[in-house]
Amino acid sequence: MTSLRREPLAEQAAEALLARIRGGEWALGQKLPGETTLAPQLGVGRSTIREAIRQLAGRGVLASRQGSGVFVIALEPPEDWGDVLRRADIASVIEARVAVEVEASALAAERRTPAEMRAITRAAEQRRVRRSSIEEHVDADIAFHRSVVTAAHNPVLTELFDSFTPLSRQAMIAMLRLHSDYGSDDDQRVHDRIVDAIADRDTESAARLAREHLLTLKSGLL
Template sequence: MPLGPLRPSPLVEQAAERLREQIAAGHWAVGSKLPGETTLARKLGVGRSTVREALRALAGAGLVQPRQGAGVFVLATEPTRDWPTRLRRAAVTDVYEVRMAVEVQAARLAARRRTPEDVAAMEAALEGRRVASGADDAAFVDADIAFHAAVVAAAHNPVLDDLFAEFTPVLRQGLIDLLSLTGLRTHDPNTADEAHEALVRAVADGDAEAAAEVVREELEDPFAGQDGVRTPSSGTAPAPPRTPS
């Protein structure tokens, strides 16, 4: 698609989109220098300030890079998606797999590093989860996630804290949807309570491997035994979890 005059609407967005199309089509190869602002403005039928803002948007997307005194160069043909954007578009099953990796290690570290305050926070969160068993699915999932956040916090690793916080919104909605579809809590409103209590006990006792194993078994269990669904070890993507855990 050749460059040409733009419609009189959000010109910066239009200019950025037209330039993005040209880059994606290979009109300017990776590593090449874009024409100057004056040339681009003339071809697009806009002012230099509009082109400047459009290039800034492309730079923010990781497509181009301005170099002082040299011009603007193409870095990539596809925009770089930041972490929150990737998570918003991720399938809940993918997020759940990452959750397992994060929480198993967090439980192990929590058992080694927990303080009396951490244990008290976990016990309070466990009680909050039990209280929420009489509430709707959304409130129960919130209480369940709060419990697991307390375990992650006890690991005293800010990177694990951040990872857990980043994927929690996607996980939360996925689990609410699953509970609504399956009706699992109809017969077991406080599902997996024993496993959660065992996790608190393992962390409090400082038994790192027991804590990790409790989390591993609880997060793996929802995938097992579902009709027509392969388990994660089979090499295919697992079905979404049947319950928060």
């Protein structure tokens, strides 16, 4: 049974159904099971399933046919202009992060204190374990990157980072919802390598890894 929590249940149920469609559980043109079957599978009520189906119908994935049931009409939601614009906004935020965090990572490798190194390591571990929701994971990710920026001992970089944190948080949550995936082991390993570079006082590697990570995020939007 899929466990749903934190985000609105109908939205989570819609994403769970979409994941099963993407996974091939129901083929294009196939009829979905009824509400009485889907509801206990997802651990929600029938009204939540109805709302989830309405959401996916609105996204062009499902279609309700009166007297026949609900059918899969697309394996992926068609991209609309709203998604295109969100991607552009997210890309702008990532570019701003590159401007701040690449230099901050290099400076942190040069200037971090033992106490700051311990704080960076703790933040990386929190990022590893906090994956139960997109919001929680994004907050842990921001805390990690702020610990690096703080260790750069440059108050202007810290102020810049803090000034666009609310916008960055919103953009990162939107990006992860577009991808329907977050907190992978590969992603965590990239952050662990940044930690190692800072611990080794390897300024070039710290900057390079931070840049590569952020540019990979940006390219994933294209």
